[in-house]
Amino acid sequence: MSDPARLKIKIQIHSGDEIAMGPGKADLLDAIRQHGSISAAGRAMSMSYRRAWLLVDVMNRCWDAPLVQTAPGRAATSGARLTELGEAVLAHYRALQDSIAQATRGPDYDVLAARLLAVPRTSQKD
Numbered sequence: 001m002s003d004p005a006r007l008k009i010k011i012q013i014h015s016g017d018e019i020a021m022g023p024g025k026a027d028l029l030d031a032i033r034q035h036g037s038i039s040a041a042g043r044a045m046s047m048s049y050r051r052a053w054l055l056v057d058v059m060n061r062c063w064d065a066p067l068v069q070t071a072p073g074r075a076a077t078s079g080a081r082l083t084e085l086g087e088a089v090l091a092h093y094r095a096l097q098d099s100i101a102q103a104t105r106g107p108d109y110d111v112l113a114a115r116l117l118a119v120p121r122t123s124q125k126d
Helices: 023-035 038-044 049-062 084-103 107-115
Strands: 013-015 018-021 068-071 079-082
Touching: 018 023, 018 049, 023 038, 023 049, 023 079, 023 084, 038 049, 049 068, 079 084
Parallel strands: none
Antiparallel strands: 013 018, 068 079
């Protein structure tokens, strides 16, 4: 019998071939909200600025309006913030995650957890 905690269900929302929202992007949005900039959010997540910016770019291109608004420069108004849509998408995504987490407390999840090996076999013939 395996440990049911090893079963991980993650939600990815796609727009075409791009991942418009997933767990990492949601965490990045939380970090941008907390730190007020893409670079600070990236640092907090041990991620390069370039990687963080590319993720924001994908998110902003996948929705009908941007999720993150940026203001360049060193003025008091510079940095990044979540737009109204960004706040809404993040809230709905987190609610969906909570709903899925509740679904993992049931017989279907338990059956899968019981049948899952702790580590894969080295060969199908083992």
